[in-house]
Amino acid sequence: MNPANYLYLAALLFTIGAAGVLIRRNAIVIFMCVELMLNACNLAFVTFSRLHGNLDGQIIAFFTMVVAAAEVVIGLAIIVTIFRSRHSASVDDASLLKL
């Protein structure tokens, strides 16, 4: 097996995540799909790191993980705040910028 198969898997996972972001309307599930896309990118980075034989890809994947953690904290805080004021986590209901 060639490690390029990992890249095809990463592409597939990224595509599935993108489909989820486009199709689902629950903000939490959309967020999980974004996480899936980030993870697919990480897999591609790690595979590239192996293909090239140096560790830069792993460093980038590490930074992606840190950014993903920060993003999850902020995103979930926003979802909880919206849910408090609107009693709904659907992205269709949050159509106004003011409360």
Next chain:
Amino acid sequence: MSSLAAAASSTSTGEAVQFWVLAVVAVAGALGAVLMKKAVHSALSLAGTMIVLAVFYLANGAYFLGIVQIVVYTGAIMMLFLFVVMLVGVTAADSLKETIRGQRLLAGLCVLGFGILLGAGIANASLRDFNGLGQANAGGNVQGLAALIFTKYVFAFEITGALLITAVVGAMVLTHRERTGRPATQRERSEARVRGKHLPPLPAPGVYARHNAVDIPGLLPDGTPSELTVNPTLRARGQVRDVSGEALEDLAALEQRSKEWLERNNDRSEERAQ
């Protein structure tokens, strides 16, 4: 020259088997995360996919990232998701009605095209040979990463620190609730507690019927189920089991049996009288 000698074009058979088995699990988990109706099920499917990805990182020589993937993603991020689902999602059901006509079809087409584009891009790249991480990992994976983080990427690393601080402050600001009105006094709170409410404890589930599980409503004297006896969360999820029909059937059967028994006794007493 030595790097060329180290270049290989195929992995071990064991890794191939591992890849083909676990890739199926990863894709199934991803599909589950997208297609499951309830957010909790999505989160659990996604956690499975992330664990599989951690195994792939380990197989690719990224030992540090594999462990971090398990600790940070499945341990912290997915559990945070589950907490928020518990806070938000239990009663907020995801309606599966399409609001924009044809949106799903169009989204599916776009995603299909995007996937074909990505796959074609990878297929076009020349990826026959690869350099394993043997040389880069020779002094230890963590040591190699540390050397890079604190030399070449030190500026990005420090920016990351600033990002994390900002995220923490942002989360605190967003979830903090500013008090806009006057706080309620003790008297107002005690009045609010009793006025217009059901004062005695709510009736317990099931004790008026022949079951005592929490998801079975108690029956009123006329045989109809009482909504008050079941936890509101179960009611919102639609997990209330109604056994009032069963109870009424049991009662009818009991009456039938007692009637038969009485008739038999009557017959016997008549025989004795003759």
